[in-house]
Amino acid sequence: MKPLWIAAGAATLAGLAAVAFAQSPASWVTPTAPFKIADNLYYVGSAGISTFLITTPKGHILIDGGMPGTAKQIEASITTLGFKPTDVKVLLNTHAHFDHAGGLAALKADTGAKLAASAGDRPALETGTYPGSEDIKAFNFAPVKVDRVLKDGDTVGVGGEVLTAHVTPGHTAGCTTWTFPVKIEGKPAQAIVYCSTSVAANRLVSKTRGPQYPGIVADYEKSFATLKSLKADIFLAPHGEQFDMDEKRARLGKGPNPFVDPTELQVRTAASEQAFRQDLAKQQEAAR
Template sequence: MRLALLTGLLAAGAAIAAPTSPPEWSAPTDPFRVADNLYYVGTAGISAWLITTPKGHIVIDGAMPTSAPLIQSSIRRLGFQPKDVKILLNTHAHFDHTGGLADLKRDTGARLLANPADRKALETGTYPGWEENRGLDFAPVKVDGDLKDGQPVRLGDAVLTPRFTPGHSPGCTTWTFQVKDKGQPLNALLYCSTSVAANRLVSRERGPQYPGIVGDYRRSFALLKTFRADVFLAPHAEQFGLPEKRARLKAGGANPFVDPGELARRVAASEADFNRELARQEARAK
């Protein structure tokens, strides 16, 4: 994930300004259909997802603090109306995935459901453990209902199951649901993230980002290894090869988003990165 600049500034104790974010995180891009009733409505670098049903629609993630108008424009371009969005969901409460939720909620009237472990971050608009870095803030948004691990969220014919995979944030939530591609039912998984990014795993000066973070990461890796997914989705474009896949999708042929082996490959790579970063932070703390 392209958070090296943010991480370095945080480690130096600097206040972060929004322009330090990679430009593609806020850049517009064309929306498109991934499969059946699943659509991409995010920015060039940050994902947001639209799931449509006859009873209304679901949006997962709000991307950057400036992204709500872009997301709503993308929904309209696909032939749907933002006012028909009934439920807002989130993968995790960081500014680059939550920033647009307050505006989306205001404009659509949708209810926001969230992992209770991320409720405080959502309702204060802060990054837990870096509250003093105002550049990581986003507009606070009221949570209307708490999710329960494994208890599905239902709207129309859509059934989305939240699985709690904390570490990247205390309330990191991975979503599983079914889609169809050319009539074939497929299991989709929207991964929350297991990158370390700006998180302190070990720190003599400040302590970890939040108590128990290392154990949370390890339990989340173990849980993710038990999942099977035909379609792997992620919050950042580079985490699931979005540019390459959308180009292949446009060219026709087999749907490039269908790859039953991708989840295992991505989780294994992320766990290896985590172990290296944990070792680095432990050595620095000695």
């Protein structure tokens, strides 16, 4: 069954969006065993919400904080892999929604890591709200201070590992896609942690309330163009179903690494752009 947030993507009613987020799938907070994706790249999230760990001898990088209340799960997964949560030096975020930023404040407090995030998402992170839908309390999460404000093309590094921020706005105003080199059994490859280009609960157009934020449609268009220009051998995303995590995980160790697919980024981008255009058309029709 599709998670409610996906089913609500084409809907325009704020009430439906509120229900969708308030009744989020159980998998979003259900623990799952962590696992290795590439030589120093690991999955440490819940069964349904991704968190990625990049390890180095001089400290680690963590991408996304999961749902509110799941920080201890993430920390336990890091420990299970043989690493120390307190060795996490940098926290990153794909986007400032409660299901991916809800645990950042607790993770920051527990690890002492610094949070680097885009300028567009900084207001949402530091207020713990969903801009444009601040009245929907189900969207709120614990505020977290941003220590370093990033712009498109900035890099973040720890222990020789360097990640590049690609601001791909639309899903949020500062949605950030991360690219970085990895090794698979010693061989170089390129990984991407895609932010999101789904519409979800966003208002693209609205007769009564206006768009989620000014310029949102143009932002989506810009982001699709950016994603089409990128290449990656490993495609990862904030929700497991966005990159067939369970199916690929089941095939680990049974042949070539199942997470390696140089075509997946563009296939996923094309499908998301088509869904966006359908949602836009529906919202435009509803606004007439």
